[in-house]
Amino acid sequence: QYLPGNTSETLWTEYLPHSQLPQIFNPDSGFFQNSNNDPFQTTLNPENPDRDAYSPTLGITDPMSNRSLRSLELFGNDESITYDEFVEYKYDMGFHPDSDLIRAIHMILDAPAPADSAQNQAYNLLAEWDYQSNPENKSTAIAILTLYYLLENDNVDISVSNMVGGAFTQADAIDSFEKAVALMMENYGRIDVEWQEVNRLIRGDVDLGIGGAPDVLHAVYGDLGEDGRFRGIAGDSYVMIIAWDADGNLTSESIHQYGSATLVEDSPHYADQAPIFVQRELKPVWMDEAIIRENLNSAYAPGEE
Numbered sequence: 001q002y003l004p005g006n007t008s009e010t011l012w013t014e015y016l017p018h019s020q021l022p023q024i025f026n027p028d029s030g031f032f033q034n035s036n037n038d039p040f041q042t043t044l045n046p047e048n049p050d051r052d053a054y055s056p057t058l059g060i061t062d063p064m065s066n067r068s069l070r071s072l073e074l075f076g077n078d079e080s081i082t083y084d085e086f087v088e089y090k091y092d093m094g095f096h097p098d099s100d101l102i103r104a105i106h107m108i109l110d111a112p113a114p115a116d117s118a119q120n121q122a123y124n125l126l127a128e129w130d131y132q133s134n135p136e137n138k139s140t141a142i143a144i145l146t147l148y149y150l151l152e153n154d155n156v157d158i159s160v161s162n163m164v165g166g167a168f169t170q171a172d173a174i175d176s177f178e179k180a181v182a183l184m185m186e187n188y189g190r191i192d193v194e195w196q197e198v199n200r201l202i203r204g205d206v207d208l209g210i211g212g213a214p215d216v217l218h219a220v221y222g223d224l225g226e227d228g229r230f231r232g233i234a235g236d237s238y239v240m241i242i243a244w245d246a247d248g249n250l251t252s253e254s255i256h257q258y259g260s261a262t263l264v265e266d267s268p269h270y271a272d273q274a275p276i277f278v279q280r281e282l283k284p285v286w287m288d289e290a291i292i293r294e295n296l297n298s299a300y301a302p303g304e305e
Helices: 066-076 083-090 100-110 117-128 140-152 170-188 274-278 289-294
Strands: 199-203 206-209 220-224 230-235 239-244 250-255
Touching (some): 083 239, 100 117, 100 140, 100 170, 117 140, 117 170, 140 199, 199 220, 199 274
Parallel strands (some): 199 230
Antiparallel strands (some): 239 250
């Protein structure tokens, strides 16, 4: 029940030790993942922590995200994952069938095909959609705009970071779909626009098309502008992937969505990594002094001119 908050008699003064929290150590599945999701669905059963072993008073929440469902699907169905496959999975741009977006799309498609020409074209594009948000995809824009208007609906209960298990009706989905079609026609004059034309990474004078979408593993959350384009404001940013070979030697690659001088607008490194980022490519992380010196642009010592 409720505890009074105006007395120190009910004040928590201790924490559970780390050993008593849900955790996994070196599962036989070879992987575990966390994407803002239920800690009891972190790897493959039966190696997940046992929910019944933890008191409900701990308040452990159990949401799932599209990212977590896709992670479990991708890693769980691959018995031997190479480095290149690992990178490919990190940049996966797909939606799981159980995600809120795909449920909304099915609600729209379960309704009769619209009589309106533009809505009918959009309806058919959604029927052909492969649930991917790759840059060249011509069905993604109408799908993500439908999601955008669904999230804007005050009667809809969807978490922007855990888009699984939300509450909305078929009427909500269709209304959002119709608004998405209207926006596409107003700003583009057509429906079959490549996703990269709508989804943009903008930094200073740099304006680039990008794949990815909300709550996919290549997460890109956009702010919708008056021109009908999404400007990426959250999601993937600094990415680093680290690997050890059989002899324990470490290698690493990374990328930043803008560059290494994020606050210096006149620096050549203000947005120089953006073109690499939108291609889902990585650059080497140099840790050996000799290699660093081979690739050095300039050097200085503090206090020297």
